[in-house]
Amino acid sequence: MLIQEVIEGIERYYGGIGFDGQTIDDQTTRDQILYGDAAQVCTGIVTTCWASAAVIQEAKAKGANLIICHEALFWNHGDRTDWLAETKNETFLQKKALLDDGGIVVWRNHDYIHSGIPLDDGSYADGIFYGLIQELGWEAYADRSYHLEVLLNFPETTVSAIGKELIEKLRLNGAKVIGRLDTKVRKVLIYGHVVGDDNELIKRLEQEEIDLLITMELFDFTASEYVEDSSLLLANKAILTLGHFNTEEPGMKYMLHYLSEIVGTDMPTYFVQSGDMYHYLT
Template sequence: MKVEEIIRKLKTEYHADSYFGTKIDESRTRDKVLYGAIDKECTGIVVTCFASTRVIREAHKMGCNFIISHEAMFWNHGDHTDWLQENEVFQEKKKLLDIYDMTVWRDHDYIHAGIPLRDGTYADGIFYGFIKEMQWERYVIGDYRRSRTFAFPGITAKELAKQMVDKMKLNGTRIIGDPDTIVRKAAIPMHLIGDADNHELAHCEKDKIDCLLTMEMTDYTVQEYIRDSSYVGVPRAIIAIGHFNIEEMGMKYMSRWLPEVVGEIPVHFIQSGDAYQYIV
């Protein structure tokens, strides 16, 4: 099967509407071929969160010439490369892609829009995949197809953090607030990067969220609120996992259902890896 056939077939599998309920516009979607030719036979597929140079090398060793990456490859929104032509790191990465005849396609909007489930409905492939890989189905609050909120039977933030680090094969994580917070309700917020954080802060208060499992997080807004909450006797915590680390679980889950779509073509998951290292 050719790479272009796989991409076309995958798009028909996904839900037609975007994560926000609007039709995916092919002219504006982020889901583009980021590099390489598509009119060639696929020798194998690697799915990952970020197509780093390490992932590209590993994919080649596995005999794969097609990478499906959830995030951008060239370090900017839209993967624009015109401004990178003289950049040494870009040149080396491009050289690697050329030598290995590697094709990279970004799968962001489509997988978030919804993967098909056996009951005929669709679920956000990233966060549903996170739930499945973490084996948190019994903890989900609300619609499991879109939910990012969980009810736990009472576990400390420190214990929950250790479980996540082990399960997700991370180097560690940070805890903000009280690490001994008893977590009965946790949530994965959207990006905590500015004024829009007021919504997440209000969500914590209204829905009695004990713990946030964050992707991006600045040092102000919600982070400050969580600390002050603990200081006034209302224990709360943030487990700062990281964007790629959380969403990587959805791509790992993709490697489990993708063979049903592409048949006998080998499918592998390569963890792009925890970007954070810790010195304590």
């Protein structure tokens, strides 16, 4: 099977409706071949969140010539490389050499996986958030909407207990918390980004009595300030942030559960964790 055929089969598997409610346009989608020649036979597939230098080396060691990543390869939206080539950026040249040496193709799977994987009841669930919940074993607590967020209802626990569970199960170096570690938690919202005008999010946290917000990116402004003030006034409010890649990577790991349906059981498939790039000094 050619790499191009693998990619086309994966695209057909998903719901195929983009964030704008329209059918994903293959000319304008983020989901492009970021590197390499897809007209070659696929020798194996590695899924990951981000094709770091370490992931590329591991793919080569496994004999896999297709890396399916969720985020950009060369550190910018659109994955343009002209500016890197013009300035002879040394890291770019070394990473490019790794790819060339392994004959590796990198394809980005972002819009398609978010458009939904098919479930047994005929519905579609965002493949990133669904995979995260499966990896954590939190299916019984989730509301099953899985569309760029997940609402969960837990038996009473604490921010500290949930944080430790996330760090252990997702193999992370740590997590950041706003609010008290002993905050009692029942209702949790896994949410995309707290990065700007968050008036509607603040309303939801209050009106829906959400105790813990788990986010990817986190600014110090708006909702973060609200949660800090709420915590200081002894409300059950906290934020726990893991980082963008750390939160989305389990969805790329979950791809292994359905890749064999698309490419057959003879195709070698692997998940390689790009890993927690954060280190914490305390």
